Amino acid sequence: MTDSRLIQHLAAQNKNYSDSYSSKGIPGQAGKGLLLLTCMDSRIVPHEIFGLEIGDMKVIRNAGGQLNPEVEKDIVLASHILNCHTIVILPHTKCAMASMALEDIQRKLTDLSNLDFSNFNPRMIHDAETKLESDVLSLQNNPMLKEGVQVFGAVYDVDTGEVNWIE
Numbered sequence: 001m002t003d004s005r006l007i008q009h010l011a012a013q014n015k016n017y018s019d020s021y022s023s024k025g026i027p028g029q030a031g032k033g034l035l036l037l038t039c040m041d042s043r044i045v046p047h048e049i050f051g052l053e054i055g056d057m058k059v060i061r062n063a064g065g066q067l068n069p070e071v072e073k074d075i076v077l078a079s080h081i082l083n084c085h086t087i088v089i090l091p092h093t094k095c096a097m098a099s100m101a102l103e104d105i106q107r108k109l110t111d112l113s114n115l116d117f118s119n120f121n122p123r124m125i126h127d128a129e130t131k132l133e134s135d136v137l138s139l140q141n142n143p144m145l146k147e148g149v150q151v152f153g154a155v156y157d158v159d160t161g162e163v164n165w166i167e
């Protein structure tokens with residue numbers, strides 16, 4: 001399937017979707033006051049995992065579901081402006097970002113592209129458990145976050161669909 005065929009397919013599917021769309025008027029603020037930070041991994045379907053509906057939850061995604069200064073700013077914003085009172089950071093099992101060393105990914109990218117990736121530094125995760133704990137702690141201690149906002153961490157299991165919450 002070429003890219004353009006894929007887009008044609010997507011457009012047709014979207015036509016079906018919009019034909020039966022009935023969510024007009026749902027507010028932009030997340031109905032459940034929930035914001036999820038998770039990985040871009042295609043096995044994670046955020047609203048389905050938690051049985052949520054359109055309008056219930058904000059979702060921020062990146063490689064690894066990692067907190068970084070940009071994401072942190074978005075979350076601060078969402079806590080005040082969008083009334084997100086509960087933040088969940090949700091990385092997952094079998095994440096490529098946590099299973100490869102920086103040098104390995106640089107070598108792989110160079111091999112695939114023939115470009116020089118020696119100065120390319122994606123945010124690889126060295127220790128998934130420690131990284132999640134420190135992300136949760138860092139966000140909890142962000143003084144700009146709206147008072148009373150709660151931050152939780154959990155790991156999504158891509159083999160079972162389970163969300164395992166950390167203490």
Ligand SMILES: [Zn+2]
Pocket residue numbers: 039040041063064065092094095096097
């Ligand atoms: Zn991932």
